[in-house]
Amino acid sequence: DTAVSQTPKYLVTQMGNDKSIKCEQNLGHDTMYWYKQDSKKFLKIMFSYNNKELIINETVPNRFSPKSPDKAHLNLHINSLELGDSAVYFCASSQVGLGYEQYFGPGTRLTVT
């Protein structure tokens, strides 16, 4: 069983489109995250959610809207995609208070043309 799963794995789309990435974890963790890893491989946090509540929003443009329908899911919707949004997006989860180690999904490689 995959602990943290993301769909789709690859996403190729044109500028101006709207797209969503889904994430699910079956670890029973209470905290989930979205990270962006750009072409320089720098991994930067975008959002963190704890028990479905937004805790951290790292000055991400409001074209990015996360949604957490329950503790096990954290989806990311992106409006009006731009070339600079091309990156790998990783979902992760952790149990805050029990070590903070994070478990990452396989990533979604987004290419905006």
Add this chain to the structure above:
Amino acid sequence: RKEVEQDPGPFNVPEGATVAFNCTYSNSASQSFFWYRQDCRKEPKLLMSVYSSGNEDGRFTAQLNRASQYISLLIRDSKLSDSATYLCAVNDEEAGGFKTIFGAGTRLFVKA
């Protein structure tokens, strides 16, 4: 100063070598520290947490120096399979533990 800085790399070492990576962090209040490993086109995976007293897991040893605000990772007897990018990570305690800051990573190439 970046919040988490790592050796720029890449490190090219022969099999069997010992290699050490350093990572410095800027927030003296940080309490939780980690090393992650990321293979090419894969997700980061936790390699080890770093504890105050230092800890060892097989060929890997992690050390924490709070006074100088750095953590280190030592890999002994390098294997070809150790080739990867190693990411240092530090928890931002002021964010209540809900934010982890990653370094830019250090690439390691182990050659036969």
